Amino acid sequence: MGFHSKNKLCMADQSAKILHRSRQTFWHRIVCFVAIGLLSSVWVLHGTTAIFAQDIPATLTMGTSADYKPFEFHDTSSGEDKIVGFDIDIANRLAQELGFKLEIKDMEFNGLIPALQSGRVDFVMAGMTPTPERQKNVDFSDIYYTSQNTIIAKKEANLTTSEALKGKIVGAQLGSLQQEVAEKIPGATVVTRNRVPDLIQEINAKRIDAAIIEEAIARPYAAVYPDLNFAVIPNKDGGYAIAFPKGSKLVAPFNQVIAKMNQDGSLDALVKKWFEDQGKPAGLGFQQIIPSIPFILGGVWVTLAFTFVSALFGFAWAIVLALCKISTLKPLRWLANAYTSIFRGTPLILQIALVYFATPQLTGYNIPAFQAGVIAFALNSGAYVSETLRAGIMAVDRGQQEAAMSLGVPYSLMMKDIILPQALRNILPALANEAINLLKDSALVSTIGAADLLRRATIVGAEKYLYFEPLIVAGVVYYVLVMLLTIATSNLEKRLQKSA
Amino acid sequence: MLRVENLHKSFGALNVLNGITTNINAGEVVAILGPSGSGKSTFLRCLNLLEIPTQGHIFFKDIDITSPQSDILKIRETIGMVFQHFNLFPHMTVLQNITYAPMRVRNQTKAEATTIALDLLQKVGLEEKAQVYPARLSGGQKQRVAIARTLAMQPEMVLFDEPTSALDPEMVKEVLEVMRTLARSGMTMAIVTHEMGFAREVASRILFINEGQIAEDARPEQFFGNPTCDRAKIFLEKMLK
Numbered sequence: 200m201g202f203h204s205k206n207k208l209c210m211a212d213q214s215a216k217i218l219h220r221s222r223q224t225f226w227h228r229i230v231c232f233v234a235i236g237l238l239s240s241v242w243v244l245h246g247t248t249a250i251f252a253q254d255i256p257a258t259l260t261m262g263t264s265a266d267y268k269p270f271e272f273h274d275t276s277s278g279e280d281k282i283v284g285f286d287i288d289i290a291n292r293l294a295q296e297l298g299f300k301l302e303i304k305d306m307e308f309n310g311l312i313p314a315l316q317s318g319r320v321d322f323v324m325a326g327m328t329p330t331p332e333r334q335k336n337v338d339f340s341d342i343y344y345t346s347q348n349t350i351i352a353k354k355e356a357n358l359t360t361s362e363a364l365k366g367k368i369v370g371a372q373l374g375s376l377q378q379e380v381a382e383k384i385p386g387a388t389v390v391t392r393n394r395v396p397d398l399i400q401e402i403n404a405k406r407i408d409a410a411i412i413e414e415a416i417a418r419p420y421a422a423v424y425p426d427l428n429f430a431v432i433p434n435k436d437g438g439y440a441i442a443f444p445k446g447s448k449l450v451a452p453f454n455q456v457i458a459k460m461n462q463d464g465s466l467d468a469l470v471k472k473w474f475e476d477q478g479k480p481a482g483l484g485f486q487q488i489i490p491s492i493p494f495i496l497g498g499v500w501v502t503l504a505f506t507f508v509s510a511l512f513g514f515a516w517a518i519v520l521a522l523c524k525i526s527t528l529k530p531l532r533w534l535a536n537a538y539t540s541i542f543r544g545t546p547l548i549l550q551i552a553l554v555y556f557a558t559p560q561l562t563g564y565n566i567p568a569f570q571a572g573v574i575a576f577a578l579n580s581g582a583y584v585s586e587t588l589r590a591g592i593m594a595v596d597r598g599q600q601e602a603a604m605s606l607g608v609p610y611s612l613m614m615k616d617i618i619l620p621q622a623l624r625n626i627l628p629a630l631a632n633e634a635i636n637l638l639k640d641s642a643l644v645s646t647i648g649a650a651d652l653l654r655r656a657t658i659v660g661a662e663k664y665l666y667f668e669p670l671i672v673a674g675v676v677y678y679v680l681v682m683l684l685t686i687a688t689s690n691l692e693k694r695l696q697k698s699a
Numbered sequence: 700m701l702r703v704e705n706l707h708k709s710f711g712a713l714n715v716l717n718g719i720t721t722n723i724n725a726g727e728v729v730a731i732l733g734p735s736g737s738g739k740s741t742f743l744r745c746l747n748l749l750e751i752p753t754q755g756h757i758f759f760k761d762i763d764i765t766s767p768q769s770d771i772l773k774i775r776e777t778i779g780m781v782f783q784h785f786n787l788f789p790h791m792t793v794l795q796n797i798t799y800a801p802m803r804v805r806n807q808t809k810a811e812a813t814t815i816a817l818d819l820l821q822k823v824g825l826e827e828k829a830q831v832y833p834a835r836l837s838g839g840q841k842q843r844v845a846i847a848r849t850l851a852m853q854p855e856m857v858l859f860d861e862p863t864s865a866l867d868p869e870m871v872k873e874v875l876e877v878m879r880t881l882a883r884s885g886m887t888m889a890i891v892t893h894e895m896g897f898a899r900e901v902a903s904r905i906l907f908i909n910e911g912q913i914a915e916d917a918r919p920e921q922f923f924g925n926p927t928c929d930r931a932k933i934f935l936e937k938m939l940k
Contacts (some may be wrong), residue, residue, distance in 0.1 A: 601749055602786035602845075606800035606852055607776035616799070620790050 235298070255452065258300040261290055262320035263310035266394045268660040269415060269473040270326040270439075273305075273658040275494035280650065280658070285473040286324040286439075289343060289457075292465065296456045306648045307393055309374030312336055315444045317559045322449060323442040326413060328376040338445055340453045342438035343466065344535075349417040349429040350381050352402060352409035358428035360386075367408035370398040377411040380432070395656070400666045402427065415474050423664040485668050491659040495672055498652035499680070501569075505651060506638045509573050513580030513637070514630075520585030522614065525592055535585065542582035548643050551575040555647045572644035580637055587629045591622035623694055631688035635681050642677075652676055700725040700760060700856060700887055701746065707754035708741055708911075715741045717911035718755070723856075728888045730902035730919070732895075734934055739891045740910040743858050746889065747778045760855075779854035783861040785841040787833040787848070793820070794829040797848045805852065806821060812851070819847040823877050839870030843877050856887040863894060875901075895938050899923050907931045 263286060265271045271284040282303050296299040304320050311327070314320045315337050327625040328346065329339035352358040358367065363388035371378040372392040381389045390407060392398050399420050412420075417429040443449050460466040488495075523535035542550070555571035558564055566574075595618050603613040623630070645654035656673035660666055700724040709718040715738045723729055733739045744750040746757060748764060748771055756765050764774050776867050788796050797819065798812035807815075820826040823843040833841055842862055849857055859878065863871040875897050882888055892898055898919065900906060905922040907915035909930045915922060926932050 596784075596786070598782060598784050598786035599788065601780075602782060602788070604749060605747055605775055605778075605780035605782075606848070607772045607804045608800055609772055609804075612803055616803070617788055621788075624790065 208555045255299050255449070256299045256321075258302060259294070259321040259449075260302045260304055260319070262306060262311050262314045262323040263287075263303050263325045264311060264539070265303075265305045265658070266310075266396065267326050267413075267416060268419065268661060268664075270413075271324070272662050275655075275659050275662060277490040278490065278493040280494055280497075280655070285344070285469055286326065287686055288469050288473075289460070289466075292460060293453060293456050296459070297452055304648075305449055307646070308372060309393075312442070313556060315442060317556075318444070319559055320564055321443070322447070324454070326439050327442050328438060329440045329442075330376060330379065333442070333625045336445070338447055338450055340441035340443070340450055341457055342440050343457050344470070346439055347414045348377055348411055348432045349414050350409050350432060351399075351417045351420065351427055351429040353405075354426050356408060358409045361432060364409060370401055370407040370410035372398065372412075377413065381411045394661065396657070396661050396664070396666055399424070399427075399664075400688075403666075418474070420664055437573075485672075487541040487663050488659055488665060488668050488672065492668070492672060495652065495655045495669060496676065498655040499676060500640070500651060501649065501651045502641050503680070505569065505572060505576075505641050505644060505649070507632070509576035509580060509641070510634055510637055512573060513578035514584060516577055516581030517584035517588050518619070520581055521588035522590060524589045539582045539585060542579050547575070547579050547640060548646060551643055551647060554578075568644065568647045568649040572641075572646060572649055576637065576641070576644075577604050580633060581645075584630070584633055587626050587633070588622060591626035591629075592618055594625050595621045601643060627688070627692055627695065628636065631685070631692075634688070635684055638680060638684060639677060700892075702761075703746075703755070704758070705755040706742070706745060706752050706757065708738075708750055709747060709753050715911055716745070716752070717796065719908075720915055721906065721913060721916065723889060725855075725887050726885050726903075728882045728886075728901055728903045729890065729906055730898035730904070731889060731891045731906045731908060732893075732898060732934070733908035733914075734930075737908045739908045740860055742908060743860050743889060743891050744857055747775050750774055751850065764795070770805075776852055777855045778782040779849035779852060779857040781842070781845050781849055781857065781859045781862050783864050785833075785838070785845045785865075787841055787845055789833050792830050792832055793825065793836070793844050796833070796844060797851045801851050802850070816847070816851055819843075819850055822880070823847050824873075832933070837870060838866045839873045842866065842870075842874045846874075846877055846881070856889070857881070859888065859890040859892070861891050863892065893938070894934075895923070907934070909934075 209579060263271045263282065265273050265282045265284070270286045271282060274281045274283045279303075282305060287303070290301055290303075299471055300693050301473045304314070306314060308325060311320075311325055312333065315323055323337075326344075327333070327347070329342075333339070350361075350364065352356055358364060361384050363580040364384050367387055368390060368660045369381045369384060369387040370390050370392060371381040372395055373393050378389065378391055381387065381440040390401075392401065395412060395416055398407070398412065402410055403409045403424065411432070412429070414429070414431060421427045421429050441453055443453075457466075520535045520538065523531040524539075551572060555566065555568060558566040599617055599621065600613065603617045608617070641651060645651055645657065648654065650658075656669040659669040663669075703721050703723075705721055706716050706719040707714070719742060721722075731739045731743060741750055752765055756763055758764070759774055759778065762769060762774075764771065787793075788799070791799060794816055797816035798809070801807040801812040801815065802809060817826060817829060820829055823846060825840060825843055825847070828836065828840065828844070829927070833844070836844065839888050844861075846857075857930075862878070863874050866874065871894070875894065878888075878890070878897075879901050884931065889899070890902070900919075902919050905915070905917055905919050906913055907917075907922065907926070907928070907930075909928075914928045915926060915931050921932070923935065926935060
């Protein structure tokens with residue numbers, strides 16, 4: 200890979216590297232000091248039973264990208280969300296052998312290596328191949344699964360060899376090894392998508408001719424979609440390994456467990472469990488996702504909570520900004536206007552990514568997705584609402600301010616009790632609009648892994664090898680929510696009008 | 700009570716007030732007359748610093764309120780103002796309009812403020828409108844509530860900025876009646892008005908302002924009977940025709 204840092208968040212990455220380096224020397228000292236102490240005491244107390252346990256923290260966080268069935272994917276058929284798969288079983292075995300508590304963090308594949316570098320996760324299992332480029336940035340364990348890449352395409356297209364792909368459009372998952380494989384095919388035009396299900400859908404829609412996908416992934420898709428087939432690309436050096444931050448002390452103990460699993464046949468048993476028994480098509484369409492609908496609906500609360508909290512903070516922030524904008528102090532006005540201009544002039548999805556990925560690297564605080572989303576949305580919504588609010592304040596008759604002033608009412612009280620209530624009444628329809636936009640835009644937090652409606656729908660889609668059905672369910676739910684919000688605000692408007 | 704020294708006010712290049720010097724004593728009812736654009740409203744609005752004078756001083760009870768150190772909010776508490784367009788707070792009931800400033804600025808309890816407000820409402824003849832929102836009131840009723848609101852702060856002086864100009868003719872009387880009663884109670888008042896009859900009857904003194912200066916300062920019977928300056932003669936001819 201290696202191009203993850205070229206693609207995105209370049210500056211944040213570099214500054215993080217600087218931070219990281221200085222932190223490393225500090226941590227080295229601490230770790231050495233503690234390790235020496237632990238080593239001696241553990242050795243004395245437990246003798247040889249704790250072969251590797253001396254360096255293993257009580258809890259380790261594993262990063263993965265759970266849209267890669269059967270290696271790692273969300274199982275929602277029980278109504279609850281569980282990440283399962285081949286890699287997860289191995290990780291659980293590692294946890295058991297080495298005596299740590301396993302925590303799993305799900306994110307997009309191309310965010311995994313930045314997550315290792317920023318210390319957000321301790322290791323990564325995500326069907327990741329140790330390429331030389333990746334090895335510059337992270338350390339790898341021994342190979343635990345030998346993978347083969349395939350060309351998946353429509354049967355009728357008859358694309359079974361690399362040579363046949365000349366002049367064709369070939370898809371691959373962004374940031375994956377398959378992207379590099381695709382880029383080496385002579386004469387092929389490579390396009391990337393964030394997720395494998397997107398690639399399959401692009402083939403079905405005939406926007407791309409073929410995609411390069413790992414064999415174990417391609418097999419069940421070919422089973423679900425009878426008009427697809429796949430062909431293995433001959434390859435010597437494929438294979439998956441566990442990734443660690445540079446210099447991690449976990450590599451050696453993890454390798455010992457992998458060796459043990461190879462010897463006792465448990466690795467082969469897992470291969471059989473996940474790859475040979477999978478891929479039975481179980482009926483198509485909505486029927487298949489019915490058991491997962493409660494799981495999708497669980498996202499309603501996440502979406503609503505997210506919208507509500509963001510709207511609240513965004514509104515409070517908008518008031519501060521609007522007051523700055525009508526202030527007599529020039530620097531305040533300038534700052535508030537510059538702020539608004541920046542947040543209205545850049546894409547929201549970019550602001551979300553920056554807050555989520557840059558915060559841990561710049562401050563060391565490992566910000567959760569929900570918080571990062573709320574902060575980005577509040578900052579963004581504040582910029583928009585402050586403009587509306589400013590206009591609403593300007594629309595309040597100047598006589599109101601003069602009357603309040605002539606009664607000796609201080610500025611803060613006047614704003615709070617006299618001007619803002621009237622301004623709010625003026626802009627209520629605009630605020631309702633903003634709330635609706637916020638509700639719909641909240642779907643963007645799914646890009647940083649918050650388990651909202653859209654995220655849950657895509658998770659179910661990846662699990663069931665279906666694309667449209669879960670999205671349609673989510674779409675209906677969004678529509679119902681927006682309608683309820685619309686009715687609620689129009690009722691509120693009517694009530695306010697009556698009292699005036 | 701109020702001393703004005705060499706007051707100037709300009710808006711950009713436009714000089715509205717060109718050196719006004721006068722005194723207003725406690726208990727006086729001063730009617731400020733003059734042609735439109737003469738600066739009489741601006742003069743009044745300078746007295747509680749709704750307009751900041753460009754030059755000159757205003758002393759209220761010997762305190763220079765135009766100095767940057769003066770506590771302008773405290774001064775506005777004691778100089779009330781009634782506006783041409785009433786400026787009632789539309790999102791508050793009549794009672795809330797009146798009790799708001801006494802409670803929030805003067806820290807009166809709700810019970811205290813309400814008692815005073817109801818008493819004032821009775822005096823302006825609107826006690827039955829206490830729970831009504833301003834949108835339900837006629838112009839004359841609104842202005843009477845606005846006067847009650849100003850009086851609730853127990854001011855030492857009240858400024859009236861054309862209080863009847865925005866009213867239908869049949870409502871002018873009820874507002875003037877309230878003002879007349881207030882004048883008789885001994886309140887110090889400065890009134891910008893076009894009601895010549897009212898000025899003649901109620902005012903103890905007339906200030907005639909022309910082109911940003913006091914052109915005539917006289918008792919009403921003298922001003923209306925035999926004005927000295929020509930501009931005042933022309934003005935009166937027009938107004939009394």
